[in-house]
Amino acid sequence: MTSPAPSSVPGRAALRADCSSCFGLCCVALPFAASADFAVDKEAGRPCGNLRGDFSCGIHSRLRESGYPGCTVYDCFGAGQRTAQVTFGGRDWRSAPETARDMFAVFPVMRQLHELLWYVEEALELPAARPVHAELRRARADVDRRARADAAAVAATDVPAVRAEVNTVLRRVGDLVRAAAPEPGPDHRGADLVGARLRGADLRGASLRGALLVAADLRGADLRWADLIGADLRGADLSGADLTGAVFLTQAQLNAARGDAATRIPPALDRPAHW
C-alpha cells in the first residue's frame, strides 16, 4: 500500500447507490442467466430489455413478480454514480457510444473497490476497531486513490491483490469486534451451513466469514458481534433475528435473505421492501 492521501469518500453515505446519477450500468455492463433470479439471459455489455431511454427500469415496482428478484438484491455501493459522473465526467454510453466499452469494463472493478470502501468505512465507525484505525485509514486512502484513477487504470486494477491487502485489516477488525462479545463465539468461517437449523441459536461473536448460509433457518438467532463478511445469506430466514452490532453485513446480503418486522438490523441498513 502507498502512503495515505486525502480521501474523497465522505463516509458510507457516498457509498449508497444513487441510480438517478448513473447510466443504468448494472443493467448493461453485467451479464445474467435465466434462472430463479432473472427471467432471461443477457450478455455483458448489452442493455437489459427493460431499461428505459432515461436509464430507469421499466418494471422497477414489480421486479420480483416479473421474474427479476436478482435485481432487487444487487447493490453497487455507489460505484455506478462514481463511474458515470467522475470517471467518465457525466458522458453516457448512449450519447457517447465510444465510451461504452471502457465504461462497462470500469464499472465491475469500481463496484469491488467500493465494496471494500464500505467495509473500511464501517470499521472506522466501530469503537472496538480503534486499535487498527490507522491501518484502516491507510487502506481507505489506497483504495480511494485507485478508484479516483482514470478509466484505464481502474480497469487494470489487480482487484484480488487489493482485496487481500484490505482483508488483512478487516479480519483483525472482525476479531476485535468478536472479542467484545460476552462469551467467545463459534468459528464457522467458510462453513457449509446450507439449510442449517439454527433457529434461536446463540451466534453472538461468531465468525461467519464466507459461510454458506443459503436457506438456513436463523429465526430468532442472536447474531450480535458476529462477523458476517461474505456470508451467503440467500434465502436464509432471519425472522426475529438480532443483527444489531453484527459487522460487515451488507444491504445485498439482507436483500437476499428473508426476514420480518421483528428482525433487528444495523442502523446503516434498510429493511428490505419484500420482508
Ligand code: SF4
Ligand atoms: S429488470 Fe430493470 S433493474 Fe433489472 S437489469 Fe433490467 S432494467 Fe435493470
